[in-house]
Amino acid sequence: MNLIAKNTIRFFFILFIQVFILNKIPPLHQFVVPYFYFLFILWLPFKTRRWVILLVGFLLGFTIDMFYKTPGLHTSASVLIAYLRPFVINLLLPKEATEWGNEEPNRVSMGALPYTTYVILLTILHNLYLIFLEWMQFGSFLYFLGKLIATSLVSLLLILISELLVNRRIRTR
Amino acid sequence: MRNVFLFFKKYSIFIFFLLMQGVSLYVLITYNQFHHTLFDMFSSEVSGNVNFKVNKVESYFSLAKENEALRIQNAKLLSQQKTSFFSPNTSFNFIADSSTNDSGAVRSQFVYMPAKIISNSVYLQQNYLMLYRGSEQGILPNMAVVGTNGVIGTVINTSKNMSIVMSLLHRQSKLIAVLKKGSGLGEISWDGKNPAFLVLTKIPKTVVIKQGDTVITTPYSDRFPPSSPIGTVYEVGQDKETNTYILKIKTATDFFSIQHAYVVKNLLQNEMDELKSKIIRE
Numbered sequence: 001m002n003l004i005a006k007n008t009i010r011f012f013f014i015l016f017i018q019v020f021i022l023n024k025i026p027p028l029h030q031f032v033v034p035y036f037y038f039l040f041i042l043w044l045p046f047k048t049r050r051w052v053i054l055l056v057g058f059l060l061g062f063t064i065d066m067f068y069k070t071p072g073l074h075t076s077a078s079v080l081i082a083y084l085r086p087f088v089i090n091l092l093l094p095k096e097a098t099e100w101g102n103e104e105p106n107r108v109s110m111g112a113l114p115y116t117t118y119v120i121l122l123t124i125l126h127n128l129y130l131i132f133l134e135w136m137q138f139g140s141f142l143y144f145l146g147k148l149i150a151t152s153l154v155s156l157l158l159i160l161i162s163e164l165l166v167n168r169r170i171r172t173r
Numbered sequence: 174m175r176n177v178f179l180f181f182k183k184y185s186i187f188i189f190f191l192l193m194q195g196v197s198l199y200v201l202i203t204y205n206q207f208h209h210t211l212f213d214m215f216s217s218e219v220s221g222n223v224n225f226k227v228n229k230v231e232s233y234f235s236l237a238k239e240n241e242a243l244r245i246q247n248a249k250l251l252s253q254q255k256t257s258f259f260s261p262n263t264s265f266n267f268i269a270d271s272s273t274n275d276s277g278a279v280r281s282q283f284v285y286m287p288a289k290i291i292s293n294s295v296y297l298q299q300n301y302l303m304l305y306r307g308s309e310q311g312i313l314p315n316m317a318v319v320g321t322n323g324v325i326g327t328v329i330n331t332s333k334n335m336s337i338v339m340s341l342l343h344r345q346s347k348l349i350a351v352l353k354k355g356s357g358l359g360e361i362s363w364d365g366k367n368p369a370f371l372v373l374t375k376i377p378k379t380v381v382i383k384q385g386d387t388v389i390t391t392p393y394s395d396r397f398p399p400s401s402p403i404g405t406v407y408e409v410g411q412d413k414e415t416n417t418y419i420l421k422i423k424t425a426t427d428f429f430s431i432q433h434a435y436v437v438k439n440l441l442q443n444e445m446d447e448l449k450s451k452i453i454r455e
Contacts, residue, residue, distance in 0.1 A: 020227055027296050030366050050186045058193050066220040068294075069301040069337065072201030076194055083190040133201065134298065138344045139365075 003045060003102060011060070014040045019067040022158075031143075031150035036158035037064055037074075038126050041082050042119060043168075045104050050086055057082025077130040081122050088118055106168055119159055127152045221303055221335040224292035235430040242321045243433075283398045285435040286311060288318075291335075295342055295368035295428045302338040304434060307331045315396060317437040323402035323425025324348070324390060325434050336436075341403075342368050342428060349394060350403050353387040356380045361388070361403060361422065368428055371404055373420040374412070382409050388422055395445045398437055 018037040027033060041057050048056075061075030068074065089105065092114040103109040105118060127148055135144040181188070232239075288306035306312055308331040318325045318338045326340040339346055341363060348361040350373060359376040373388060386406040392399040408421035439445075 023294060023296070025296070030298070033297070051189055054186070054189055054193060058197070061197070067224075067292075068297065070201075070297075070299060072197040072199070075197035076201065079190065079193045079197060083186075138298070 007040075007044065010043070011040055011056075015060075015063055018064060023068070029150065031147040032154055033147070033151050034154050034158055035127065035130070035151060036155055036162065038078050038081055038122070039159055039162060041078060041085060042122060042159075043104050043106075044085075045102055046089070046109075047102070053082045053085060054079060073130065073133055076133065077126050080129050081126045084125060085122065088121055092118055104168065107163075120156065123155050123159065124148075124152050127155060217303065217330070217332045217335045217337055221291060221305070221332075224303060225305060228289075228291045232432050235432060238427070238430045239432045242427075246321045282439060282441050284438045284440060285319075286438060288312075288336075288434050288436050290432055290434055293340075293428070293431065295340075298344050298365045300340040300342040300368075300428075301329075302326065302340055302431075302434070304328075304336045304338060304436065305334065306436065307334040307336050309333050311438070312336045312436055313438075316439075317394075317396040317398070317401075318434050319398070319401050319437060320426045320431050320434050322427065323404065324397065325426055325428075325431065327396065328436065338434075340428065341371060341424065341426075348397075348403070349391050350388050351391050352376070352380070352382070353389050353400070357382070358391065359388075359418075359420075369424060370407060371422040371424055373406075373422050374417060376418045376420065378411070378416050378418060380418075382406060382418060382420065384409065388420075395439060395442060396437070 014037055018035075022034040022036065025034065037060065040060055041053065044053060044056065057078040058075060061078035064074040064078075065071050093110060105115060107115045109115075110118065131144055131148050131151065134147075135141075139147075286306065288304040290302050291305045292301075292303040294300045294302075302318075302325065304312070304318070312328060312331050314328050314330055316328045318328060324341060326338045326343070326346065328336050329339045330337045341348065341361065344363060344365050346361075346363060349358065350361045351358055357376040357380040359373045362372050362374070364372050376382070384406055388403045388406065389400045390397040390403060402425040404422035404424045406420050407423040410419040410421065412419050
């Protein structure tokens, strides 16, 4: 399938799940908020240009914000990880962007350990920034710390579930 | 000059990033101060339309509950009808005087406008509702929103056909409340822990409070009709530092299943505002 078409469909699918399903699930505690929409940024192909990633991150965050009524909050967090993504990939696998084909970051193309590090690192960065911005408006330090840990764990769990559910046609090289 | 261009070329991505961060942080910071942002005008029409379509499906799930609440309200209203009152003297009919100059005549102050709730959240820290009724249908910011069972929130922004309501379940929502028994003036807020409970503070310990006491809006509010139910006392807690209670209030409105709301228009709002601004000017 065409890369752009595939990613557009994925964009709307992830948005739908985040806004109309995860947003409506009763949480166990006020700290446990399921965020997983930024998985879209993590799954963009390697060869995506950096300004495109930034633009997509902005668009994704802005759309989430429109439904969550928190203007700017999710936008700034997803723009941040969109900016940091190439650095993290470079750090884990020093390789030129052109050397990659149409591949996406996954456990085969990157290797299981680097891929896990990549996901965990960006998830924590995203949640750290998001909850930090929220904490500036209200809440105590305990709220910040507790929500960061709980939310990151839930995010990672959701990403793990999507890894298992979605067959991304991983080809071995 | 060449170096300047080289600098921009080298750091173009970083500058692009800073620009986007700047835009989003600017929107985030200014949103809480001024509700009338471009964001709302744009977003409520777009997300409102999507929400409206999804809500059409979703509303089926809570139809039974909603019906029950409406039926109870209907029964209440029916019992208030003129025909429900027994008059011992049947030789004449009761006729209401509609003249506004008569000092004994009753004048209406609050007008209720029905609105469908098309999106609602309870699990976030800042919860908003969206109504399918906007400025073209007579809704203005700062109007009160009540449901069939009690207070829901306050309108903070409107677009042509939609309006956004700050729910009582919002970390920055504040509302003055009194106990139905008559004593004690306190402040309703939300601690973000459980969407079924609010917090009532600033009521002095001299007031005797029991579990199950009803909390209502004050007669002093210029937005909320007096004695709209807010909730009932669920747990009485003592604030050790001050001489006041910390009360856990069970909400009168079931925020999980509300589908319809009434936006309340105060017909005397302009007069009240004018009077207030006069005092401030002097």
